[in-house]
Amino acid sequence: MDYVQRLRELGLYCLERRRMRCDMIEGYKILRGIDRVDSQRLFPRAPQLKTREHGLKPPRMCDDYWSEWKHCRSVRNLFHHYYTYGEYPSCKQWKIDYNNCREWEKHKSEESKKALCESEKKRLEEQKRHLPVWKMRKNPPAEWYLPLNDGKVK
Secondary structure, three states: OOHHHHHHHHOOOOHHHHHHHHHHHHHHHHHHOOOOOOHHHHOOOOOOOOOOOOOOOOOOOHHHHHHHHHHHHOHHHHHHHHHHHOOOOOOHHHHHHHHHHHHHHHHOOHHHHHHHHHHHHHHHHHHHHOOOOOOOOOOOOOOOOOOOOOOOOO
16 A cells, blocks of 8 residues: 555545644744744844834833733643743743833833843843754755655665
């Protein structure tokens, strides 16, 4: 029985279609923040007309810090972090950053601005220390359309 007949018999899609589906699912997870991957590096966005680098606004929206804190405290994240690392995550920095952001927006506090910028720099440095698990491909493999080897060594 050849490859196509076996697929048909088992009710499976061809390898190309399964890989495409897997790539689409991974892309969705990355864009939605389910997988903690730097989506800006993988999916660059068009440049904005307004910049946040001029120093009059925080590096992020304050709601972003609040959302990160809420995500960090969610039962799903607590369980995942405990299962993965054997300890609960420390979420206090997100709360501190949120409070500093609000203080910066309301009162233009220089201490809050400095603390928030330092926290962002520290967070970015932490992200740079972790190498990506997957090697990025520019093109698909040359034999992407061929069937998988059945475990037989030639």
